[in-house]
Amino acid sequence: VSITRSLVYDSLGKPLGVSKIARDITHIRAQQNLLAAKNAADAANRELESFSYSVAHDLRAPLRSIDGFSQTLLEDYAEKLDADGQKSLSFIRESAQHMARLIDDMLALSRVSRSDLHRRSVDLSALARAAVSRLQGGDPERNVGVVIQEGLLGEGDPRLLAVAFDNLFGNAWKFTAKRDGARVEFGCTSQDSVQAYFVRDNGAGFDMAFSDKLFGAFQRLHAVAEFDGTGVGLATVKRIVSRHGGRVWAEGRVNHGATFFFTLYEEDPLA
Numbered sequence: 001v002s003i004t005r006s007l008v009y010d011s012l013g014k015p016l017g018v019s020k021i022a023r024d025i026t027h028i029r030a031q032q033n034l035l036a037a038k039n040a041a042d043a044a045n046r047e048l049e050s051f052s053y054s055v056a057h058d059l060r061a062p063l064r065s066i067d068g069f070s071q072t073l074l075e076d077y078a079e080k081l082d083a084d085g086q087k088s089l090s091f092i093r094e095s096a097q098h099m100a101r102l103i104d105d106m107l108a109l110s111r112v113s114r115s116d117l118h119r120r121s122v123d124l125s126a127l128a129r130a131a132v133s134r135l136q137g138g139d140p141e142r143n144v145g146v147v148i149q150e151g152l153l154g155e156g157d158p159r160l161l162a163v164a165f166d167n168l169f170g171n172a173w174k175f176t177a178k179r180d181g182a183r184v185e186f187g188c189t190s191q192d193s194v195q196a197y198f199v200r201d202n203g204a205g206f207d208m209a210f211s212d213k214l215f216g217a218f219q220r221l222h223a224v225a226e227f228d229g230t231g232v233g234l235a236t237v238k239r240i241v242s243r244h245g246g247r248v249w250a251e252g253r254v255n256h257g258a259t260f261f262f263t264l265y266e267e268d269p270l271a
């Protein structure tokens with residue numbers, strides 16, 4: 001508590017008494033401490049982010065060399081290696097290529113956190129259509145029923161939001177691959193007076209008991225043999241959404257599809 005004492009005078013300048021103004025400033029101190037802690041945490045995060053970015057970046061060159069020399073061995077020394085030796089080298093190459101993909105995904109994830117954010121009004125329905133048509137273009141023989149609610153606008157960075165949409169629709173597309181009558185949907189719903197957008201599919205689904213794992217980097221609930229991937233897409237979505245002052249969460253049931261919800265600028269929707 002801070003106490004301010006001051007003399008109080010009448011209009012002729014004669015002292016009338018002492019006024020005591022007591023003000024509880026503990027909550028202000030607490031706010032200042034919280035802000036200082038948050039700034040320190042932000043700085044530490046930025047440092048960690050740029051550290052992992054440069055480590056990931058520098059790992060690429062030696063990895064390329066492992067892959068390249070293994071290839072040279074396979075091609076130029078094939079007759080000196082027996083079948084087992086060739087198989088081992090092939091495994092080395094596969095692992096190097098897998099690791100290269102993980103590194104590229106890490107770099108992409110890191111870029112999402114580091115890039116500037118330009119906030120404007122975005123036609124989310126158009127972003128959804130664009131994401132689906134990219135997927136259909138790369139996979140023309142797939143027959144997926146697509147339902148996109150029209151005219152859904154949101155605030156955000158169009159480039160970053162497009163990355164989030166590519167990942168959400170990419171997942172919906174991928175996890176419905178084994179479903180006849182595959183369906184993918186984009187829409188908007190009100191939950192507890194909060195407006196949430198959603199991407200829904202009727203694909204493989206997942207076990208809600210592990211739903212907290214979904215958004216962690218390199219965490220997957222399906223085997224690569226069943227559905228390909230490195231497990232970085234939803235971590236990317238989470239970073240993008242939280243940079244937009246929003247949340248992302250999921251509902252699903254094994255073999256009954258999944259719905260991914262997200263909000264944008266939940267605290268100041270009209271700002």
Ligand SMILES: Nc1ncnc2c1ncn2[C@@H]1O[C@H](COP(=O)(O)OP(=O)(O)OP(=O)(O)O)[C@@H](O)[C@H]1O
Pocket residue numbers: 105167171172175201203204205206214219220221222228229230231232233234235252257258
């Ligand atoms: N639409 C979905 N239906 C069922 N499971 C999903 C869906 N989307 C994500 N998941 C589960 O969450 C995991 C993490 O998703 P995420 O997008 O991060 O990784 P991925 O798709 O496996 O790989 P990547 O996106 O890096 O190519 C997936 O492996 C899957 O187990």
Ligand SMILES: [Mg+2]
Pocket residue numbers: 167170171229232233234
């Ligand atoms: Mg994915």
